[in-house]
Amino acid sequence: MNITLRVWRQAGPDVEGGFETYEAKDISPEASFFEMLDEVNEMLNDEGVEPIAFDSDCREGICGTCGVMVDGHPHGPQSATASCQLHMRKFSDGDTITIEPWRAVAFPVLRDLIVDRQPFDEIIQAGGFISANIGAAPDSNIILVPKPAAESSMDAASCIGCAACVAACPNSAANLFTGAKIAHLNLLPQGSPERYHRTVAMVETMESFFGSCTNFGECEMACPKSISIDVIAWMNRDYVAAQWKNFRKQGQQ
Amino acid sequence: MTTEHTHILDAKIPDGPLEDKWTKRKFDVKLVNPSNRRKYDIIVVGTGLAGAGSAAALGELGYNVKAFTYNDSSRRAHSIAAQGGINATKNYPNDNDSVFRLFYDTVKGGDYRSREANVYRLAEVSDAIIDQTVAQGAPYGREYGGMLDNRSFGGAQVSRTFYARGQTGQQLLLTAYQALARQVGLGTVELFTRTEMVELVMKDGRAVGIVTRDLVTGEIESHSAHAVVLATGGYSNAYFLSTNAMNCNGTAVWRAHRKGALFANPSFTQIHPTCIPASDEHQSKLTLMSESLRNDGRIWVSKTPNDDRAANDIPEDERDYYLERQYPAFGNLVPRDVASRAAMRMVEDDKGVGPLKNGVYLDFADAISRLGRQVIEDRYGNLFEMYERITDENPYEVPMRIYPAPHYTMGGLWVDYNLETTIPGLFASGEANFSDHGANRLGASALMQGVADGYFVLPATISGYLANWLNVAPVPTDDEAFVETEQAVQDQIEKLLSINGTHSVDYFHRRLGKIMIAKCGMSRDREGLEWALEEIPKIKAEFWSDVKILGTNESLNQSLERAGRVVDFFELAELMVRDALQREESCGGHYRVEHQTEDGEAKRDDDNFAYVSAWEWRGEDSPPTLHKEELEFEYVALTQRSYK
Numbered sequence: 098m099n100i101t102l103r104v105w106r107q108a109g110p111d112v113e114g115g116f117e118t119y120e121a122k123d124i125s126p127e128a129s130f131f132e133m134l135d136e137v138n139e140m141l142n143d144e145g146v147e148p149i150a151f152d153s154d155c156r157e158g159i160c161g162t163c164g165v166m167v168d169g170h171p172h173g174p175q176s177a178t179a180s181c182q183l184h185m186r187k188f189s190d191g192d193t194i195t196i197e198p199w200r201a202v203a204f205p206v207l208r209d210l211i212v213d214r215q216p217f218d219e220i221i222q223a224g225g226f227i228s229a230n231i232g233a234a235p236d237s238n239i240i241l242v243p244k245p246a247a248e249s250s251m252d253a254a255s256c257i258g259c260a261a262c263v264a265a266c267p268n269s270a271a272n273l274f275t276g277a278k279i280a281h282l283n284l285l286p287q288g289s290p291e292r293y294h295r296t297v298a299m300v301e302t303m304e305s306f307f308g309s310c311t312n313f314g315e316c317e318m319a320c321p322k323s324i325s326i327d328v329i330a331w332m333n334r335d336y337v338a339a340q341w342k343n344f345r346k347q348g349q350q
Numbered sequence: 351m352t353t354e355h356t357h358i359l360d361a362k363i364p365d366g367p368l369e370d371k372w373t374k375r376k377f378d379v380k381l382v383n384p385s386n387r388r389k390y391d392i393i394v395v396g397t398g399l400a401g402a403g404s405a406a407a408l409g410e411l412g413y414n415v416k417a418f419t420y421n422d423s424s425r426r427a428h429s430i431a432a433q434g435g436i437n438a439t440k441n442y443p444n445d446n447d448s449v450f451r452l453f454y455d456t457v458k459g460g461d462y463r464s465r466e467a468n469v470y471r472l473a474e475v476s477d478a479i480i481d482q483t484v485a486q487g488a489p490y491g492r493e494y495g496g497m498l499d500n501r502s503f504g505g506a507q508v509s510r511t512f513y514a515r516g517q518t519g520q521q522l523l524l525t526a527y528q529a530l531a532r533q534v535g536l537g538t539v540e541l542f543t544r545t546e547m548v549e550l551v552m553k554d555g556r557a558v559g560i561v562t563r564d565l566v567t568g569e570i571e572s573h574s575a576h577a578v579v580l581a582t583g584g585y586s587n588a589y590f591l592s593t594n595a596m597n598c599n600g601t602a603v604w605r606a607h608r609k610g611a612l613f614a615n616p617s618f619t620q621i622h623p624t625c626i627p628a629s630d631e632h633q634s635k636l637t638l639m640s641e642s643l644r645n646d647g648r649i650w651v652s653k654t655p656n657d658d659r660a661a662n663d664i665p666e667d668e669r670d671y672y673l674e675r676q677y678p679a680f681g682n683l684v685p686r687d688v689a690s691r692a693a694m695r696m697v698e699d700d701k702g703v704g705p706l707k708n709g710v711y712l713d714f715a716d717a718i719s720r721l722g723r724q725v726i727e728d729r730y731g732n733l734f735e736m737y738e739r740i741t742d743e744n745p746y747e748v749p750m751r752i753y754p755a756p757h758y759t760m761g762g763l764w765v766d767y768n769l770e771t772t773i774p775g776l777f778a779s780g781e782a783n784f785s786d787h788g789a790n791r792l793g794a795s796a797l798m799q800g801v802a803d804g805y806f807v808l809p810a811t812i813s814g815y816l817a818n819w820l821n822v823a824p825v826p827t828d829d830e831a832f833v834e835t836e837q838a839v840q841d842q843i844e845k846l847l848s849i850n851g852t853h854s855v856d857y858f859h860r861r862l863g864k865i866m867i868a869k870c871g872m873s874r875d876r877e878g879l880e881w882a883l884e885e886i887p888k889i890k891a892e893f894w895s896d897v898k899i900l901g902t903n904e905s906l907n908q909s910l911e912r913a914g915r916v917v918d919f920f921e922l923a924e925l926m927v928r929d930a931l932q933r934e935e936s937c938g939g940h941y942r943v944e945h946q947t948e949d950g951e952a953k954r955d956d957d958n959f960a961y962v963s964a965w966e967w968r969g970e971d972s973p974p975t976l977h978k979e980e981l982e983f984e985y986v987a988l989t990q991r992s993y994k
Contacts (some may be wrong), residue, residue, distance in 0.1 A: 109905060127629040127978045129740075135856070142909070143852045149901045150908055152422065154595040156635050159520055160426045182739045206568055208906040215543070218423050222535040227487045231407045233484035234478070238442065241496030242489075251489040251514060254521060257424050259579075264407035282487050283698055338705065 098124050098190040099187040102137065110205050110213075116195070118329035130173065131156065131163070132194075151210040155347055158182040158321060161257030164264070165210050171261035171319040179259060179321040199264035202221045203306040214260050216306040217274060224298035225278040226290050233245045246284050257324045265319035268308030273316040276328035284337060287289040293339035293344075300336050359612070359964055359979040360782065362766040363467040368985050371450075372471045375767065376810050380817035387412035391575040391824050393560055394418070395547045395602050398427030399519075399611060399797060400780025401581030402526035403804020409533035411809060413816075416573055417530065417539055420546040420565060420597060420911075425527045429800055431552055433640035433733065434521025434795040438476035443500050447508040449473045449885055455493050456795060457986045459505040459685050460760070460788020461938035461954060463618070463907055466985055467767060468785045470796075472802050473900070479801045480512055486525040490514050492828035503687040503731075503793040504641050506992075510568050511794045516640050516733045526711065547602045548839050548914060550578065550776070553831040556826065557606075557776035558981045560718075561835050563843075566913060568903040569844075570836050572827035577812060580606060581779040583805065584759035585917075586619065588923045589871070590863025592756035593625055593638040599830040599915035600922045603763050603782050608662050612964040612977060614764035614784035616922070617930035619941045620791055622757030626740055627709035635739055636755040639712070640733055641793040644682045646717035646726065647750065648703035649673050649689075653712050655700035661711055661749045672696060676949075680993040686941045687790045687952070688993060692753035694872050697753070697952070707720045718746065754872060758796060759919040760787040761929070764964040764979075768811035769803060772941035772964075775815060776994035782963070791936025843903050845914050851896030855912045858893040862886065862916070871958040875943045879931040883924065925965055925974065932976060935959045947990070956988050 100121040107114025121137050128136070131153050138148035139201070154162035156197035158179035165180050167173035173183045188194065196210065203211040242250075262273035279296055288295070308328060317326045364374040382390065390413050394405040397419040405417040420532035421427060441447040451836070457464060475833070480498070484490065491499040491513050500509040506512055514521035532918050533539040542562070549561040551572065559574040585600035586592035607613045624639045650669045659666065672692060674681045686691075693710045696702065703709050718726050723746060727734070741751070763771045763778040767783055771776050780800040787795060825831060869878035901907040936952035937946040945953045962979040 117554055125630045125632060128632055132632050135454060136632055139854055139856065142898060142900060144850075145900065145908075150906055154421065154426055156596060157431055158739075159517065159636050160428075160430045160595065161420065162426050177735075182736070183705065184739070184742070188741060210905065213423060218425070218531065218534075218541075218543075221425075221528060222531040224537045227485065229482070229485035229487075229529075229533060230410050230811070231403075231529070234476075234481035236442070237481045237484040238497050240484060242492055243496050244492045244494050247489055247492040250487075251521075253751050254489050254514075254524065254780040255517060257399065257520075281489065285487055287485055287487050288499065288803050290526070324529055 098188070099186065100124060100133070100188065101193040103193065106134070106149070106209055107206050108205055108208065114206065118177060123196065124185055126186040128185045129156065129181060130167070130179050130185065133185055142218040148208065148210040153181055156181040159257060161259040164199060164259045164261055166199065166264060168195050172321050173263040174304065176318070177185060177321060177323045179257070183320070199260055199347060200265055201263050201269040204260065204263070212330045217260060220271065220275055220299050220302045221278065223302035224291070224295035225282070228291060229287070240286055250281050250284040253277045253284070253324060253328050256324055257322060261319045261321060262316035263307065263317040264290055266308070267313060267315070268311060270310040271303050271307040272310040272329045272332065273320060273324060273326065275299050277324050277330035279335065285329070289350040292335060296332060296335040298341045357548030357609070358772065359764070359977055361979060362768055364767070368466065368470050371467050372474055374985065379811060379814040380852040381529045382813045382816050382820070383410065384412055386820060387413060387569040388897065389821065390414065391416065391677065392577050392579065392812070393573055393575040394579045394581060395560065396427070396581040396583060397424035397530065398780065399526055399783070399800030401431035402523070402530040403801055404564065404579050404581055404779050404808050405539050406529035406533050406811070407805050407809040408527060409538035415533070415539040416542065416575065418542045418545050418547055420544065422529055422543055424541060424543065427523060428598050428796070429523040430520045430981070431593070431638065431795050433516045433638065434503060434642035435513035435518045435794040436479065436522065437503070437510050437511060437794040438480045438798070439473055440471070440477055440480060442498060443509045445508045445733060449508050449566065451508065452476060452510065453596065454986055455506050456786070456792055457788065457882060459792040460790050460992060461952065461991055462788065462939050462956070462960065462983065462988050463615070464786055464987070468982060471807065472786050472799060475802045475806045476798055478806060479798060482805060483522055483801065483992050485527050486529060488521045488525045490513060491583065494526055499643055503939040504644060504683045504689070505792040506544045512670060513642070515732060519797055522770055522801060530673045548920040549835050550606045551831050552609050552773070553825050553829065556774040559827065559832065561631070561832070562837050563839070566906050569905070569907060572836060572891060574827050574832070576816055576824055576826040577621065577646070577775045579777045579779055579808065580763065580782050582782045583920055584762065584781040585812070585919070586756040587918045588758040588760055588862070588926065589866045591628065591636050591867065592858050593622060593636050596635060599918070601915050601918045604918040604922050605776070606771065606773065606776060608967050609773065610967070611773045611776060613761070613925060614680060614962050614964045615761035615929065616872065616926045616965065617933060617940050618760035618789050618938065619756060619926070620686060620758040620760060621690045621754040623686055623693055624752045625755035626737065627704055627706065631704070637736070637753060637754070637756060639737060639750065642731065643712060643730060645727065646680045647682065647712040647714050648716055648825070649682050649710055649712055651696045651703060653953045660994070677993045685790060685792060687941070690736055690872055691941060704751045709727070709753040711749035713749035714745060715749070715830060728887040756867065756871070758791055760784065760789060760791055764962070768814060769808050770815060777812060778807050780842055788932055789818060789940055811821055815947065827858045842914070843910065844899070846899055846910065847903065849897050851893065853896055853898060855897060855899065855909055855916055857911070858897060859916045859919065860891060862887050862919060866926070870930050873941045873943050874930050876931065879927050883931065886920060886924045886927065893920065928974065929963055929965065931962065933959055
């Protein structure tokens with residue numbers, strides 16, 4: 098199949114970018130979206146044009162390294178699918194496809210389709226962990242976890258940190274990402290001692306980088322792992338509770 | 351090729367009974383007292399499971415750690431793609447598991463080419479891994495009573511595998527990432543993202559630091575420390591097409607090898623039996639389907655060669671469930687090397703399935719009718735979805751198509767029992783070292799080794815080296831050892847950018863990969879290996895005269911990044927071939943067609959090859975020197991591996 102691409106090109110963080118148009122010819126419908134871009138890059142390299150820079154690592158939809166806007170949709174038109182798992186059979190011969198980086202003030206473009214998602218790491222560093230020093234753990238079956246809690250925790254924990262939720266949000270809010278990690282840990286008995294402290298620390302770090310949530314719900318639709326916006330409600334509940342719990346004095350429960 | 355038996359390989363295995371060795375080492379090793387630990391700087395390269403684990407553990411102990419990853423965040427790394435699970439000897443299912451049984455299974459599964467003491471230690475700490483990761487919040491699968499659930503895996507007759515759906519690697523990496531993030535927040539670890547180690551720095555025969563390239567700005571920088579830990583994963587991408595992530599590479603270990611670290615068993619690579627077959631010429635990587643699928647899936651092909659019927663049109667009595675037929679005791683759960691070779695033979699016999707006839711079926715119809723679709727969906731839902739996205743076929747209705755693909759490398763930097771390489775002060779952790787899996791790794795053991803090395807082994811042994819350097823400052827980065835190394839790095843980059851030939855980096859990498867998979871993949875023979883040994887240097891020479899890398903060093907330049915990695919893959923691939931050539935036996939994943947039993951199984955030669963081959967770099971123009979570490983088996987009897 099033959100495709101026309103409009104691709105965002107930007108040489109560096111401080112340089113103005115713009116769209117360039119390229120023809121992708123004889124692309125196999127079996128090719129993945131990034132294999133198509135690989136081929137375009139081979140062609141550009143042959144022509145003496147610097148290849149399009151884009152982040153991609155596992156190509157299995159699990160590492161969260163990749164992510165581009167495809168015709169205005171984070172990760173493209175297929176639901177619950179990361180860019181790397183999108184295949185060209187979802188497009189038609191002769192289509193024009195527009196490819197852009199994630200757009201958010203907190204994520205400066207480093208080059209072409211690559212952005213800097215460092216604020217996500219800072220949110221995790223603020224409290225997205227359980228303080229369990231290595232070597233200090235009790236036998237694992239001493240901590241009983243009800244199966245439904247384990248399942249809900251796992252649903253939230255499947256977040257891949259790709260930032261499609263931020264890219265999809267009209268306010269560039271990171272509530273789905275932050276809520277998912279808080280839900281993963283707060284739903285588990287192991288996570289409960291730090292529950293309220295964690296929630297406040299992570300929410301406040303989040304708010305120093307990102308916009309506010311307006312319950313628009315676009316994030317859930319964009320999420321390649323279909324993480325439910327329930328996690329945002331739980332986060333808000335724990336954040337509000339933390340305000341009147343005076344958790345530091347009360348042992349946090 | 352020269353072969354030498356020398357005494358440079360001292361594995362430093364503690365004396366005494368097998369079950370006491372690790373305890374003894376932890377007691378014998380020199381310690382650094384808590385108030386002195388902050389006087390030490392340690393570099394950890396790579397932040398996958400073994401790297402993030404090491405960095406977090408060392409930070410918790412109170413050392414100053416600098417951790418490096420080429421990824422944009424330490425939450426990436428290829429550990430994340432491990433699907434099926436992690437082994438431990440908890441014996442929760444009451445099916446006779448024990449430390450000794452996991453040890454025994456792993457030594458046997460590795461076809462008796464691993465060190466007994468290392469493997470025993472791995473089995474011994476496996477329970478602590480589950481305890482630790484549960485405490486850190488890994489959401490493992492549970493029973494309704496709230497206790498942990500187990501599943502079974504290839505090469506074992508007990509259910510000892512803990513899992514978090516089909517995303518166990520992701521969840522374990524995230525616990526290590528979070529433990530690391532906590533230390534970053536506490537200031538014990540300084541994290542460098544999008545920063546690639548491009549060279550090791552040596553002074554007076556020991557490792558004193560690394561040179562890195564900032565992948566965004568191109569800045570070349572030196573970092574100095576008392577010790578350097580490489581946790582940089584495996585080198586399956588030497589095959590170009592593998593299940594490894596796009597950025598996985600062998601540069602860190604290869605640069606260390608060129609500086610004097612011996613490289614062990616480079617030819618021991620694992621071809622994983624259950625991957626999605628390639629669909630066309632432009633394929634960029636292959637995707638793994640968890641081995642756990644073999645618990646419920648039945649592998650078959652048509653009994654008729656070149657059968658063009660759709661899978662569901664082939665009647666039951668015309669199907670050959672060849673693993674169940676050939677290996678009744680283990681059936682579809684034979685170890686990976688055995689399953690891979692069996693699939694290869696089916697395709698060679700024109701029984702391959704799919705549009706390109708390059709796969710075999712993995713069928714869930716029986717399991718679905720026995721257990722119901724819901725149970726299968728609970729167990730493997732995300733894998734089935736992934737399969738459907740890639741192939742556009744629904745595995746609940748038609749059998750999956752699978753074929754083996756390069757997946758894991760058992761070989762790596764030679765390390766002693768303390769995980770120290772032959773370079774003092776340089777340690778290797780996780781897949782980057784060679785130590786625990788012999789010639790074949792059992793499923794759910796890579797995560798186990800990554801966590802074991804990172805959390806428990808390395809943090810315990812590294813003090814033995816560090817204690818010698820109390821109150822000695824690290825070598826300053828303006829020392830000539832650093833200055834010269836930086837210059838060499840700059841020179842290579844300039845040389846690469848100045849070639850301005852006609853073909854891309856990938857063009858050469860693909861060519862290398864095709865040679866490697868054909869001649870040094872699932873089956874190997876002398877003729878093919880000798881041919882590869884002539885061919886690889888030719889492609890390398892062509893690369894150095896004809897590669898076309900646009901752009902500059904002073905910007906984000908992905909072609910330049912890949913070029914530096916492919917340069918090292920050429921040399922590493924050559925060593926893989928050399929190693930496969932010298933090992934005139936078959937064992938585990940190393941299958942020499944000249945050495946097979948009457949049934950076509952790998953035929954070992956324990957009298958002559960029960961050793962670790964450890965190669966010493968002698969320069970680009972001289973062949974490497976082979977050193978041997980003889981393996982001694984006191985607790986496991988060497989037998990022909992049988993899974994019948």
